[in-house]
Amino acid sequence: VPGYAPPIDDITFVFESIVDAAGLSAYPGFEHADVATMVGLLEEFGRFCVEVLVPLNRVGDTVGASYDPASGAVATPPGWIDAYRKYADAGWGSVPFPTEHGGGSFPWLLTVAMQEVMTSSCMSFSLCPLLTQGAIDMLEHHGDEEQREVYLRPMVAAKWTGTMNLTEPQAGSDVGAVRTRAVPAADGSWRISGQKIFITYGDHDLTDNIVHLVLARVPDAPPGTRGISCFIVPKVLPDGGRNGVRCIGIEHKMGIHGSPTCTMEFSDAIGYLIGEPNAGMRYMFTMMNTARLSVGLEGLALSEPAFQTARAFAQQRQQGGVAIIEYPDVRRMLLHMRSHIDAMRMLAYSNGRAIDQAKHAAGEQERVAGQELADLLTPITKAWCTDLGSELTRLATQVHGGMGYIEETGTAQFERDIRIAAIYEGTNGIQAADLVSRKLRIRGGAPVRELIATVEAATGLGDAVTALREATEWLLAADMGDALAGSTPYLRMFGTVLGGWFHARQLAASTEPGRVASSRYYLTQVLPQAAALVPAVTAGAAQLAI
Numbered sequence: 428v429p430g431y432a433p434p435i436d437d438i439t440f441v442f443e444s445i446v447d448a449a450g451l452s453a454y455p456g457f458e459h460a461d462v463a464t465m466v467g468l469l470e471e472f473g474r475f476c477v478e479v480l481v482p483l484n485r486v487g488d489t490v491g492a493s494y495d496p497a498s499g500a501v502a503t504p505p506g507w508i509d510a511y512r513k514y515a516d517a518g519w520g521s522v523p524f525p526t527e528h529g530g531g532s533f534p535w536l537l538t539v540a541m542q543e544v545m546t547s548s549c550m551s552f553s554l555c556p557l558l559t560q561g562a563i564d565m566l567e568h569h570g571d572e573e574q575r576e577v578y579l580r581p582m583v584a585a586k587w588t589g590t591m592n593l594t595e596p597q598a599g600s601d602v603g604a605v606r607t608r609a610v611p612a613a614d615g616s617w618r619i620s621g622q623k624i625f626i627t628y629g630d631h632d633l634t635d636n637i638v639h640l641v642l643a644r645v646p647d648a649p650p651g652t653r654g655i656s657c658f659i660v661p662k663v664l665p666d667g668g669r670n671g672v673r674c675i676g677i678e679h680k681m682g683i684h685g686s687p688t689c690t691m692e693f694s695d696a697i698g699y700l701i702g703e704p705n706a707g708m709r710y711m712f713t714m715m716n717t718a719r720l721s722v723g724l725e726g727l728a729l730s731e732p733a734f735q736t737a738r739a740f741a742q743q744r745q746q747g748g749v750a751i752i753e754y755p756d757v758r759r760m761l762l763h764m765r766s767h768i769d770a771m772r773m774l775a776y777s778n779g780r781a782i783d784q785a786k787h788a789a790g791e792q793e794r795v796a797g798q799e800l801a802d803l804l805t806p807i808t809k810a811w812c813t814d815l816g817s818e819l820t821r822l823a824t825q826v827h828g829g830m831g832y833i834e835e836t837g838t839a840q841f842e843r844d845i846r847i848a849a850i851y852e853g854t855n856g857i858q859a860a861d862l863v864s865r866k867l868r869i870r871g872g873a874p875v876r877e878l879i880a881t882v883e884a885a886t887g888l889g890d891a892v893t894a895l896r897e898a899t900e901w902l903l904a905a906d907m908g909d910a911l912a913g914s915t916p917y918l919r920m921f922g923t924v925l926g927g928w929f930h931a932r933q934l935a936a937s938t939e940p941g942r943v944a945s946s947r948y949y950l951t952q953v954l955p956q957a958a959a960l961v962p963a964v965t966a967g968a969a970q971l972a973i
């Protein structure tokens with residue numbers, strides 16, 4: 428990432444002026460997590476990322492991960508092993524996890540900021556810690572004591588990595604169609620057989636062991652998502668033996684070439700059931716908010732270095748006797764990027780802050796309110812930020828003119844790398860469906876109405892909030908088919924209005940010229956687009972006759 432500088436000032440602004448990061452240290456267990464300590468850690472992590480991860484980004488893209496069919500081994504790109512060792516040795520993987528498992532017990536909000544910076548530096552690398560985090564989350568909440576002792580500690584210490592094995596050829600968005608089988612063994616363990624596809628870091632050479640979390644069906648399981656169970660399948664067994672799981676190939680992809688996307692074969696692999704049989708889907712839901720927020724962050728995280736690169740290019744590229752940044756249309760592109768980046772950061776960090784509130788606030792009522800807000804914001808953060816990630820990285824290419832289309836410039840890689848974020852961890856279409864069919868309907872629509880009322884209290888959002896309220900009430904009353912037909916424009920509208928709400932708050936909290944220009948642009952040029960989406964939200968299913 429040519430010349431990427433972690434945006435510590437912008438992140439600190441969001442911590443201090445938008446999400447009340449200071450309030451976190453009032454939560455039990457977070458007494459040590461004051462803003463200065465968190466920003467200090469972030470600065471140090473930023474230096475690590477710039478020094479160790481940024482240099483990997485291009486080689487990850489050009490060389491990529493590789494698979495050796497003879498040995499079945501997956502090799503990460505040059506430099507990955509050394510960088511991972513440094514990441515693990517410094518303890519960066521343990522920051523948000525409980526002290527009793529060897530973690531630092533810091534708020535998720537800090538992890539959100541660290542993830543932004545790590546992903547900006549090298550998205551392909553960041554996916555390995557990210558998937559491990561998801562696996563840790565699952566075991567922390569649903570693993571038994573022995574499972575936590577055996578698997579959690581080495582994963583928190585980044586000695587082992589984790590994977591999520593959901594997808595099969597016939598089971599993509601429809602996770603309930605999973606066919607991988609699990610049969611009980613005499614010793615209380617299980618034998619897992621089946622094939623999984625598209626498994627991120629399913630195999631690699633960074634650590635000795637990999638802890639696969641695998642969705643499978645036990646004998647006589649009910650059909651669909653109610654019959655899915657979750658198993659731990661380690662690559663290396665506790666007795667040191669090699670388990671019956673192997674990678675049989677990796678994909679050739681549009682982007683994230685450094686991240687191996689593996690086809691995994693399980694043949695009578697020894698597995699250990701997590702929790703109860705047939706409860707796997709319920710367990711997946713507990714980690715869904717953090718995983719989806721992480722992917723939403725990728726949209727922000729790639730837009731930021733794309734913006735930094737485009738701005739630097741525009742300052743030095745001469746056309747017509749002046750630097751192209753002097754041209755109004757180039758300034759428009761840059762400001763369009765900047766203002767959306769600010770909005771995405773405020774949204775994603777608020778989402779992370781809500782997760783902290785849900786888990787750690789002292790009072791039950793406050794925890795429930797945090798959970799409801801996180802539930803509502805998560806599909807919006809995931810889909811809005813990743814769609815924008817594609818739009819904004821394209822704009823960065825555009826600012827570069829012809830040079831943007833040339834791979835050596837580096838900006839094309841942002842466009843290719845970010846494209847997957849709208850697809851995995853629930854496609855953006857699935858996020859929109861989740862928003863209108865589930866999240867709006869929590870407590871009969873009370874949380875969404877409360878959020879809209881809060882947004883309305885900010886100044887200058889007039890028509891946009893009215894449109895959001897109308898669209899929301901229409902969706903709550905509509906037939907489900909009609910609601911789903913309007914779900915994607917509705918999610919776009921919701922994200923756009925939340926962006927306006929955050930920018931109104933940014934404008935009230937800052938006189939820094941860059942932030943003021945960003946907020947004014949958003950409020951006058953982007954926010955009005957929200958109301959124009961009402962006809963698309965309310966058109967109904969019958970209009971979609973193709």
Ligand SMILES: Cc1cc2nc3c(=O)[nH]c(=O)nc-3n(C[C@H](O)[C@H](O)[C@H](O)COP(=O)(O)OP(=O)(O)OC[C@H]3O[C@@H](n4cnc5c(N)ncnc54)[C@H](O)[C@@H]3O)c2cc1C
Nearest residue numbers: 591592593594599600625626627688851852853854856857
């Ligand atoms: C690089 C990469 C890494 C990945 N990493 C992992 C991983 O680590 N672990 C893992 O388990 N999986 C992983 N995946 C799989 C990924 O999560 C799936 O590809 C994704 O969930 C979509 O499933 P699908 O590809 O089968 O598409 P489909 O489900 O066939 O979707 C095709 C289209 O139909 C739409 N669609 C489908 N069903 C509905 C519906 N009910 N309502 C509205 N629209 C619908 C979708 O939005 C999409 O536009 C990865 C994939 C890739 C490409």
